[in-house]
């Protein structure tokens with residue numbers, strides 16, 4: 001293997017250590033404890049696992065953590081009432097509703113109901129709008145923010161780089177394209193956003209200095225599509241089997257990892273790459289929200 005592995009788990013531990021110091025300083029200076037409400041609807045195994053990790057990280061940082069679990073059959077009105085309660089609670093600085101939601105609920109209605117100043121996932125239109133306008137007060141969506149943080153901490157030059165993103169979802173591809181294309185440090189890249197309508201995806205990928213795969217299709221990005229020495233960020237988390245011995249799902253990214261690692265300069269593993277960075281950014285947003293409301 002020639003590529004350097006971008007170890008998201010180690011990087012996120014470093015960020016969480018820094019945040020731990022900030023949490024202690026906030027408590028000492030203002031008596032403020034960052035408060036995070038995590039809301040899970042139903043029992044989708046992937047969602048349960050994500051929420052469990054977020055709650056454990058919040059506890060480890062000494063947050064005031066409130067976990068709400070609603071049955072999959074809950075009415076949308078119950079979820080809205082739960083969000084409203086946390087919007088009004090001064091001890092809560094961040095609200096996270098784990099997606100996806102059951103089909104009978106309108107995701108947009110739920111995201112709109114979260115107070116923008118507590119939207120630590122960065123999915124509310126106010127925060128996405130601020131991101132688009134380059135307003136530094138935006139809560140950035142956690143996965144794109146985590147990817148940028150990872151690239152910056154790894155010393156990857158983004159200024160003038162050709163970045164190709166595969167996937168244009170509202171939570172990963174689109175906001176990441178805006179973030180990396182923004183003028184200023186950690187931006188200034190020339191970004192191409194690709195999707196299922198893209199003609200000749202391989203040709204776009206081959207141009208990339210930084211290639212981000214966020215399609216949710218295991219092994220979509222082939223090693224032949226990677227420019228030698230490129231930085232490859234694999235966002236995909238695909239359950240491709242089940243390990244009877246560990247009782248855990250077998251995960252795979254969107255990139256053909258082993259062969260890609262022979263060509264790339266740097267590459268993220270799955271798991272242990274982008275995932276832990278996403279959680280670290282959620283914590284960072286919550287601490288920032290608490291800092292902005294120190295009296296609570």
Ligand code: NAP
Nearest residue numbers: 143167168169172195196214215216235236237274275278
């Ligand atoms: P999504 O909403 O399903 O969007 C997938 C995007 O990929 C769409 O824009 C789609 O294009 C595009 N796409 C799908 N197949 C393609 C193909 N064959 N060629 C080109 N483009 C293709 O997905 P998402 O929510 O962004 O998630 C993507 C993956 O990242 C999933 O595996 C998810 O589990 C993972 N994820 C990981 C984290 C983390 O923290 N590690 C966070 C979020 C998501 P169209 O728009 O044309 O349909």
